[in-house]
Amino acid sequence: xxxxxxxxxxxxxxxxxxxxxxxxxxxxxxxxxxxxxxxxxxxxxxxxxxxxxxxxxxxxxxxxxxxxxxxxx
Numbered sequence: 001x002x003x004x005x006x007x008x009x010x011x012x013x014x015x016x017x018x019x020x021x022x023x024x025x026x027x028x029x030x031x032x033x034x035x036x037x038x039x040x041x042x043x044x045x046x047x048x049x050x051x052x053x054x055x056x057x058x059x060x061x062x063x064x065x066x067x068x069x070x071x072x073x
Contacts, residue, residue, distance in 0.1 A: 005029075005064045029060035 005026035012019040023031070033056040 004068055005061070026057075026060050026064060029063050030056045033059045 006024050008021050009023045009025045009028035012021050014020075030053075034053070037052060037056065
């Protein structure tokens with residue numbers, strides 16, 4: 001996967017002379033996937049909350065790879 005997942009999802013927030021970078025694209029995409037999965041009453045990973053989190057990160061990574069025009073990791 002390229003470094004585009006580490007790029008900021010939004011413009012930095014400037015507070016005085018300090019810039020707060022905020023979420024990366026990878027973090028933002030994973031959070032959006034998590035919100036969608038929690039809102040969907042359909043099947044979810046059965047093991048634990050960690051399985052759900054891992055699934056969200058995997059989907060975010062696949063999205064970033066597709067946006068980069070590359071095959072899934």
